[in-house]
Amino acid sequence: MRTIGEVAAELGIEAHVLRHWEQVGALTVRRDGNGYRSYDDDALEQARTVLKLRRVGLSLPEVTAAMAPKKSAAQAVVRAKIAALESEVGRAQQAITYLQHTVDCRHRYLDECPECAAFVREL
Template structure:
């Protein structure tokens, strides 16, 4: 299953240890990665790839839809805030690339950005 997902086996064991992945055990205690576990692992991987931490993944996979939606909505808000900050950074960098002033403090626009105005 690790090879199919493109992750190391220790990653699967870690996901299991933190409760993000539930894996059935056979009579000898060996892990059984059935279709349900594979689909659950794919979901964990997708959620990790979009930026959720393992605790957020675990919460997003909660049995109640309302609890899962709350985690996802909170992540959306955090990502939107990050996007806004990055857009501000791009705007600032574009200005500084074209700014006629030698030093940031000599330019009112640059100084305002640097000082948080």
């Protein structure tokens, strides 16, 4: 069994973050006889999962849904996040392509370049 401070230190986060996760239902923690939070191995693993899901971009409501007992509900949330991330990757790749062209462009001014103009029209 671990205290909230020990778990927070192990995960590299503040104790108030763990309290917030518990408050919003993303984390379930037992209390000891004195009412103090007591983290067993299962609670620690759940906290690690919440942290990882947050770090890959899920909001707390999405984390809670992704950890739902019904696998189909969890999968729907994760699939939606994957689609959103893939869209972001696509936009980032377009930005890189455009910016790389502007670096390599032989035209003195970008508005003189037909390729730059084509990129601008895509926005």
